[in-house]
Amino acid sequence: MKPLLFVAALTLIYLAYCWVYPYTACGNCDGGRHFTADGQYWRKCGRCKGSGTKIRLGRKLLGGTRDL
Numbered sequence: 249m250k251p252l253l254f255v256a257a258l259t260l261i262y263l264a265y266c267w268v269y270p271y272t273a274c275g276n277c278d279g280g281r282h283f284t285a286d287g288q289y290w291r292k293c294g295r296c297k298g299s300g301t302k303i304r305l306g307r308k309l310l311g312g313t314r315d316l
């Protein structure tokens with residue numbers, strides 16, 4: 249297999265995977281919350297708006313993320 253074809257195949261598989269599994273965990277928080285050191289108080293994560301999820305880059309590239 250030619251290297252370029254191999255990369256194209258991998259990209260296709262990755263994009264298909266992003267289509268089926270569009271979300272990843274938000275790397276900025278723990279389940280959408282930022283806790284104080286004692287874990288008693290928290291605020292919503294600004295990056296994921298408290299959902300704790302993040303839409304994967306590949307899924308954004310595919311578009312149609314408005315309903316996600």
Ligand SMILES: [Zn+2]
Nearest residue numbers: 274277293296
């Ligand atoms: Zn977050």
